[in-house]
Amino acid sequence: MTEPQETQEYPCNECSAGVMHLKFITYFTWLGEELITVPNFPAWICDVCGRREYDKKARSWLTALLNPETGKDVSIKNPIRTRLDPRPPTRPTPE
Numbered sequence: 030m031t032e033p034q035e036t037q038e039y040p041c042n043e044c045s046a047g048v049m050h051l052k053f054i055t056y057f058t059w060l061g062e063e064l065i066t067v068p069n070f071p072a073w074i075c076d077v078c079g080r081r082e083y084d085k086k087a088r089s090w091l092t093a094l095l096n097p098e099t100g101k102d103v104s105i106k107n108p109i110r111t112r113l114d115p116r117p118p119t120r121p122t123p124e
């Protein structure tokens with residue numbers, strides 16, 4: 030039985046011994062000063078060295094979702110621009 034199955038795995042090019050598997054993880058990214066968590070985000074993870082690569086489509090989808098103007102990797106770049114007015118404790122929000 031050799032079903033043509035979609036290649037959902039590929040060799041890791043970091044350690045070249047492991048295999049990258051598609052897994053769904055919680056992705057963290059910064060939107061301005063807000064830390065956004067995205068559950069069930071597709072990522073390729075090496076089963077040997079743990080190298081992580083994010084699905085390009087999912088990345089661009091997320092980028093577009095969060096901010097259509099930016100298409101680059103997120104990073105904390107403006108340490109000077111910290112808020113001087115910390116928000117009051119969160120009010121209970123109905124869910």
Ligand SMILES: [Zn+2]
Nearest residue numbers: 041044075078
């Ligand atoms: Zn690896």
